[in-house]
Amino acid sequence: MAAEDLSSFVPPEDAVTREGAVLLLFGEGPAGPDVLLTERAHDMRSHPGQVSFPGGSVDPGDTGPQAAALREAEEETGLDPAGVEVFACLPQLWLPPSNFAVTPVLGWWREESEVSVVDPREVHAVYRVAVAELLDPQHRISVVHPSGWRGPGFLIGDDKDLILWGFTAGIISRIFDYIGWARPWDDRVERELPAHMLAGRRDASSSSSTDPRGQ
Numbered sequence: 001m002a003a004e005d006l007s008s009f010v011p012p013e014d015a016v017t018r019e020g021a022v023l024l025l026f027g028e029g030p031a032g033p034d035v036l037l038t039e040r041a042h043d044m045r046s047h048p049g050q051v052s053f054p055g056g057s058v059d060p061g062d063t064g065p066q067a068a069a070l071r072e073a074e075e076e077t078g079l080d081p082a083g084v085e086v087f088a089c090l091p092q093l094w095l096p097p098s099n100f101a102v103t104p105v106l107g108w109w110r111e112e113s114e115v116s117v118v119d120p121r122e123v124h125a126v127y128r129v130a131v132a133e134l135l136d137p138q139h140r141i142s143v144v145h146p147s148g149w150r151g152p153g154f155l156i157g158d159d160k161d162l163i164l165w166g167f168t169a170g171i172i173s174r175i176f177d178y179i180g181w182a183r184p185w186d187d188r189v190e191r192e193l194p195a196h197m198l199a200g201r202r203d204a205s206s207s208s209s210t211d212p213r214g215q
Helices: 065-077 131-135 166-179
Strands: 018-029 032-040 055-057 084-089 093-095 100-109 123-130 140-144 150-156 162-164 190-192
Touching (some): 131 150, 131 166, 150 166
Parallel strands (some): 018 100
Antiparallel strands (some): 084 100, 140 150
């Protein structure tokens, strides 16, 4: 896959960017193949309530994006990195508001470990979302942001009342399209974001943000 297959934003040539990484971890869950996602705490200053892949900045002590993605996943969910088989790193994607160049790291959950919220001040909930649910046209929507931005989204959670949108939803949607798994869905079905997801949008677009998963 080329970066352009995943996003219209790629790091500019010779740009000085901030490095980040996210873990796209697929496993064989109770409801079939699934993907690991987290929901940020609702009272955080930036990106409150955002649903995303585990991930964060590449720290000086990390050997690269793979190490950073696994470390962040362990810190956020308690995942045991030893049970993850990393099989690919996708091209870097660029988030212009925060100038992060984010590397999506693809992994297979070879030996599962228990996952849950490690620090409730940062993570509200941890989800294993079945791929079949994400592919279900009934769970697909278009998300409308007050800024005028419009993009693909997914309804997840037990009651399908939680919105997965932005950077993370875009990657999932593009991957499904690329590998031919996507099923026809009605992009005219629109949903606005709940108030708690918008509370920190000014901070989320600040260049001082340390989270590379900003929408």
